[in-house]
Amino acid sequence: MKQASRKTEALRLYLAVGCGAALGALLRFVSGFFIVSGMGAGALWATGFVNVVGSFVIMLFATITGPDGRWMVGPTARQFVMGGICGGFTTFSAMSLDAFLLALHGGPVQAVLYLTAVIFFSLAAAWVGYACAMRINR
Template sequence: MTYLFVAAGGALGSTLRYWLSGLIAGAIGQSFPWGTLVINISGSIVIGAFATLTGPDGRVFIPGDWRQFFMVGVCGGYTTFSSFSLQTLTLAQEGQGLWAAANVVLSVVFCLIGVWLGHVGAVLINEGV
């Protein structure tokens, strides 16, 4: 049954990623993969908060299947590491090495900050602050 939950969550997350990425590309342009960057950062914040809020010390109880639905399915379908990798390679192959490097640094740094912020925010919620 967990596989069905993950599959449904993945469909939802992938659809959300496709919609938001298109929205951002339409608003900002496609010279840099801003949509992927925003999606990976926001996904990192969300999964950091959710994992902490619903973890063993969290304030929110979520049954295992539903936790997998959201973390593996929705967040896994929403975030885009494979897209990030391909877009970075494409930038490098097109002679835009500086943009490729910027994409790697910005993605790694801000996604790590995002997951940490999500975690810290959830810890504060768990502590009732």
Template sequence: MMALDFAWVGLGGGLGSVLRWAIGRMVGERYHGGFPLATFLINVSGAFVIGYLSVLIGVDWRDRYSTAIIAAVLTGGLGGYTTFSSMQLDAVKLAATAPRRALFYLLLSVGLGLAAAALGAELASWQG
């Protein structure tokens, strides 16, 4: 590892985190329901994009930290954009008042996240 590798991950992570914050804020300003919609949309869209780009770029998951583009975009950018920890916190908060909704949220997040990643990968495969 070189210092430049850290810089690429940091730059991508910073940009991804700012994008997550901006989208979360925009959704939060418009939606005030009892479902953590912003985190859900961010994680599912991030799963789609990482599935798509990993196939498009040709990422080998046994060596997925090898290039600057992978470090900046996949590890940094999408790692900063998506948020597993916020999803867990949202579920804990929901469980206090609506345990079934919390379970639904977790199952839907994971299920649609997997489907979105698969769809993104399949789309990139079709495009060649």
């Protein structure tokens, strides 16, 4: 009976991550659509935006739901948000493609500046998410 319970729990976790990833990917597509089509900004801005926002959200959620956090959620809910939604929302591969294309067409300096900016602002957003969560956790 224990084996069946473990399999059920594992299946629940896989479904949570998969559903969260689908939701995150949809949110990434919609935000990219609005940034590119609605605001007239380039695709680089859309990719940078999702990575910065995703860094904020994952750190905020991880800190709020961690062992010392205020929100007690189970591992399935944590993975739904962190591995699923945030994993589906953010996109390292698109950032890599953008940097590569910049290097090919705009020069390697632009590619390095782009990568540096996205990484810097993503880490800054993660720090802000952590700081906000720690304030909430008090």
